[in-house]
Amino acid sequence: MSTPTHVPSGGADLETVARVTAGIRHNVEKVIEGKSDVVFSTLVVLLAEGHLLIEDVPGVGKTQLAKALARSIDCSVRRIQFTPDLLPSDVTGVAVFNQNTREFEFRPGGVFANIVVGDEINRASPKTQSALLECMEEQQVTVDNVTYQLESPFMVIATQNPIEMEGTYALPEAQRDRFMARVSVGYPPAAAEISMLASHTGANPLDDLEPVTDAAEIRKIIGIVKQVYVADAVRQYTVAIASATRVNGQLALGASPRATLHLLRAAKASAALQGRDYVLPDDVRALAVPVLAHRLLPSAAAAMNGLSVADILTGVVSGVPVPPSLPPSPR
Numbered sequence: 001m002s003t004p005t006h007v008p009s010g011g012a013d014l015e016t017v018a019r020v021t022a023g024i025r026h027n028v029e030k031v032i033e034g035k036s037d038v039v040f041s042t043l044v045v046l047l048a049e050g051h052l053l054i055e056d057v058p059g060v061g062k063t064q065l066a067k068a069l070a071r072s073i074d075c076s077v078r079r080i081q082f083t084p085d086l087l088p089s090d091v092t093g094v095a096v097f098n099q100n101t102r103e104f105e106f107r108p109g110g111v112f113a114n115i116v117v118g119d120e121i122n123r124a125s126p127k128t129q130s131a132l133l134e135c136m137e138e139q140q141v142t143v144d145n146v147t148y149q150l151e152s153p154f155m156v157i158a159t160q161n162p163i164e165m166e167g168t169y170a171l172p173e174a175q176r177d178r179f180m181a182r183v184s185v186g187y188p189p190a191a192a193e194i195s196m197l198a199s200h201t202g203a204n205p206l207d208d209l210e211p212v213t214d215a216a217e218i219r220k221i222i223g224i225v226k227q228v229y230v231a232d233a234v235r236q237y238t239v240a241i242a243s244a245t246r247v248n249g250q251l252a253l254g255a256s257p258r259a260t261l262h263l264l265r266a267a268k269a270s271a272a273l274q275g276r277d278y279v280l281p282d283d284v285r286a287l288a289v290p291v292l293a294h295r296l297l298p299s300a301a302a303a304m305n306g307l308s309v310a311d312i313l314t315g316v317v318s319g320v321p322v323p324p325s326l327p328p329s330p331r
Contacts, residue, residue: 013224017272020221021047023212024072031068031205032061032185034192040273041183041290042069042157046218047225048269050180050262051136051156053121053171053294057163060185066117066157067206073218074211075114075153082124088131092141093148106143111135114151114215118158122168129175132156136178153218173253173295180262181287182294221272228268229278233323238264238284240320245296250312253297263291281322288317 021043028039042065045052054062070077080091093109110116111132121129135141139150158179160171176182188196199205238260246254255263267283274283289310296309 013227014272014275014277016217017047017221017224018275020213020217021273024069027072027209027212028065028068030209032065033195033199034188035061035065035185038065038183038185041181043273044266044269044287045180046153046155047222047272048180048262048265049153049155049222050265051178052158053176053179053182054157054159054185055162055182055294056184056186058161060187062159062185063117063119064206065185066115066159068209069157070115070117071206071209072212073115073153073214075215075218076112076151077115077117078110078113079117079119080110081119082121082128084123084125086124086128088128089143091128091131092135093143095144095146104144106146106148108148109141111141111156112148112150114153114155116154116156118156120160121158122160122171124169126169126172129169129171133175133178151215153215153222173297177256177258177295179294180266181290183290225269225272227277228271230264230268231278231323234267234279234281234284235264237281237320237323238267241284241288241317242292244316244320245292245313248312248316250299250302250307251296251309251316252299253295255292255295259292259295263287266291285317285322289313 024043025036025039028042029036032039042052046069054065056062067077067079080086089109091109091111093107093112095104095106097103098105118132135150135154136156139152139154141148141150156179160168187193242255242257242260242263245251248254263284264279266287267279270283270287271277271279293309293313296313298307298309298312302312
C-alpha cells in the first residue's frame with residue numbers, strides 16, 4: 001500500500017501565520033493578562049473555522065476576551081445579549097413589509113457579522129438558541145424560505161456562567177456539538193491581577209485596541225491551515241480516541257463524527273500556530289479535552305461518584321495507543 005506524499009505548505013506561508021497571529025495574541029493579551037493558553041485556544045478555533053464556548057464564573061473576562069479578539073480583526077462585529085425575551089428573529093433577521101415599494105424587505109439580525117459575540121447564551125429560550133444552529137453549521141440563514149449566506153470568516157463566541165442556574169436554559173446536546181471547543185478563562189495569577197489593577201483602573205484597554213489584521217488576511221491564513229498535512233496514522237489515532245468515548249462505560253454519550261472532524265481541524269490549526277505544516281499525535285491529544293469534553297455526558301454511576309467528564313476523557317485518551325510512526329518532516 002503506497003504512502004501518501006507529504007507536500008509542504010511552504011515556509012513563507014507559515015511565516016505569514018506566525019506574523020499575523022503574533023499580532024493578534026499581543027493585542028488580546030493587553031486586555032486578558034496571564035492567559036496565553038486561553039488566547040492560543042481561541043486562535044486555534046478561529047483558524048479552524050469553528051465556534052467557541054467560553055464557560056466560567058462571572059468577572060474573569062469572558063466577554064472581554066471575545067471583544068478583544070473581535071477588535072483585533074478589522075471586520076464586522078456584532079454583540080447579542082441573550083435574554084429570556086430575545087426572539088429568533090432578533091438573531092437571524094426578519095422580513096418587513098415596505099409600504100413604499102409594497103414588497104417585503106429582509107432586515108439582517110445580529111448574526112450577520114464576521115465575529116458574533118453571544119453574551120450569556122444560556123439565558124435565552126431553547127427556541128432562540130436553536131436559531132443559531134443553521135448559522136453555525138452551514139454559515140447561512142434561511143428566513144421565509146430564502147437563504148442568505150454569511151461572510152467568511154464567521155465565528156460565534158458564546159459565553160455562559162455554569163454556576164448560576166436560575167433563569168437559564170442549558171444548551172442542548174445538538175447546540176453544544178456545534179461549538180468546536182469550550183474553554184474556561186479562570187482566575188488570573190496574582191502577578192497578572194496586580195498588573196490588571198494598574199492598567200485597567202485608569203481606562204479600559206479595549207478602547208485603545210487597534211486592528212492588526214483584516215478579514216481577507218484571516219481567510220488567507222485559514223486557507224494555509226487547510227493545507228496542513230495529516231498522516232493516515234494521525235487520522236486513525238483521532239478516530240480511535242472518538243471511538244473509545246463511545247464504548248466507555250463511564251460515559252452515557254460519546255463523541256460524534258462532527259466532534260472527530262472538529263478535533264482534527266483544530267489539530268491542524270494548532271500545528272500551524274506552532275510553525276509546523278504537519279500534525280503530530282501530540283496536537284490531537286492536547287486538544288482532546290477542550291474539543292470533546294463539552295459534548296460528552298457522564299453515566300449515572302460516574303456522576304454519582306463525582307467524576308468529571310474531563311477526568312474521564314483524560315483517562316480515555318491515555319488508554320488509546322499513540323501511533324508509533326510520525327509524519328515525515330517537511331525539512
